[in-house]
Amino acid sequence: MIKTLARSIREYKYYAILAPFMMIGEVAMEVLIPTLMAGFMDSGVKNLDMPFVLRQGGLLLLCALASLGFGLLSASFATKAAAGFAKNLRQDMFHKVQTYSFANIDKFSPSSIVTRLTTDVSNLQMAFQVMIRMTIRCCVMLVLALIMAVRISPRLCLIYCVVMPLLAFGLFFVIGLVRKIFDRVFKTYDQLNNVVQENLHGIRVVKSFVREEREKEKFTSVSASIFKDFVKAEHILAFNNPMMQTAAYTCMLLISWFGAQLVLASGDNAALGLTTGQLSSMFTYTQQVLGSLMMMSMVFVMITMSRAGGRRAVEILTETPDLDSPADPVTTVADGSVDFEGVSFRYSQKAKRDALERVDLHIDSGMTVGILGGTGSSKSTLVQLIPRLYDATQGVVKVGGVDVRRYDLKTLRDQVAMVLQKNVLFSGTIAENLRWGNPDATDEELMHVCRLACADEFIQRFPDGYNTHIEQGGTNVSGGQKQRLCIARALLKKPKILILDDSTSAVDTATDAKIRQAFREEIPDTTKIIIAQRVSSVEHADLILVLDAGRIVAQGNHQSLLESSEIYREVYQSQKKGGGEDAQTTLAQ
DSSP: OHHHHHTTTGGGHHHHHHHHHHHHHHHHHHHHHHHHHHHIIIIIITTTOHHHHHHHHHHHHHHHHHHHHHHHHHHHHHHHHHHHHHHHHHHHHHHHHHTOOHHHHTTSOHHHHHHIIIIIHHHHHHHHHHIIIIIHHHHHHHHHHHHHHHHHOTTTTHHHHHHHHHHHHHHHHHHHHHHHHHHHHHHHHHHHHHHHHHHHHTHHHHHHTTOHHHHHHHHHHHHHHHHHHHHHHHHHHTTHHHHHHHHHHHHHHHHHHHHHHHHHHHTSOTTTSOOHHHHHHHHHHHHHHHHHHHHHHHHHHHHHHHHHHHHHHHHHHHOOOSOOOOSSOBOOOOOSOEEEEEEEEOSSTTOSSOSEEEEEEEEOTTOEEEEEEOTTSOHHHHHHTTTTSSOOSEEEEEETTEEGGGBOHHHHHHHEEEEOSSOOOOSEEHHHHHTTSOTTOOHHHHHHHHHHTTOHHHHTTSTTGGGOEEOGGGTTSOHHHHHHHHHHHHHTTOOSEEEEESTTTTSOHHHHHHHHHHHHHHOTTSEEEEEOSOGGGTTTSSEEEEEETTEEEEEEOHHHHHHHOHHHHHHHHHHHHTTHHHHHOOOOO
């Protein structure tokens, strides 16, 4: 895990190396000061030697200033290293997610990915800064302070041998208790983000069903769970300070008792026992030794809190994309023909049955193909295999006579434009959204594709026209308008294959007919695959497929299916009896 995360340090590695060295310099100065202070008291103040007092005082001031300088440099380097590490890690995780296939994305919920990119990375940033500063500080301080204390009085240092193990055991016992709590807390954060995201995404539904109180209860419940766990962890961590104070005062008491006896026995002669200045420095070193242990325990708390986040970040970074371009990819799509040869597909190995079973299909380039079927019949699954959003479990899918797995992914997806069932617009102007299809498209090209998608008529009614701002998710346009903008965006790619996955469901039948007519007249060479619920949307197609439970149960044109397919005939008659196109025609969006 550490090796994987360390790759994100990159250009900030020099700051990460310099920060510990500066910290060692700061600690060395701090540890040296008590020894200099002992000499200041024993040789300068006691003997009233003013030249020595001035020299020693100047040296003490120099050490203090050097410690301050090293500390400032260490803090600056550590901050830059930690902030840079967090920036790179977020970028690495986000870029990795962009390489995921739909199957990879299915393994992580959106709220979980958001938590990993925000809360988890922030915790890792703090932990990294603590590690290159405070971990070095407490370790070096502990070692140097012990060395200096042993140098002054090995006998008094025996007190540490009794107190330190007991304190260390208590501190790390506390850490062991809170570790599992923090692991659980960060999983709960996923639930919290999921509740917030779901609520904001569906706020119109929440308000229309007057479910605000229920949503408040859900949020309060998850928030209370996080509060409860954090309070429990903090209650346990609260034992750290009393244990530290108890150990410190115990050491002070024992050093005062035994140290005073050594001072009295020596008559302030260091060769015989202990001087007053040395006893004073022992108090300082005791504080430094025990403070280092206390600091080390808090470092472990921080590392424990970030450990779960680190593991979750590594899961994102080490997830292997299911789909990738081959070593020697095909970079040209010859035409818009599509072939399915014995294709079966299931979403995961754990699935009990295939979503698609033994599909054989041939579509000529330039054909218009309609797909009908009930909910769950795998209509969307079938078309998602064409631009290789998923790979077939068995069999071969071909585009332009070539196995889709041999294509460069960018080349394939540039030539297969897909308007998904769930239409998505991004915050920005209408023109910016349309240019997702072609960043270099001219204004004339934008208007042309919008006329084909019957979108130009409502865009022109907006005060700002194509510069009208679209809110995130397209919440300030209607469902039908959103669908037509998404169709125009796809057309701007000038693809060889255009897939409309139930993309005119919110459009009235009159507008739907205009769009289909424009397709026939303006893009006759483009293969058009239309998934629809209305027979009227596909009845003029060259080929109509009827799917049921992942299988093609009938195929042919409208007239032949009326004669040969009972399912198609029942759907057609039920819709015709319900009023056909006239019954479904609504006011233009």
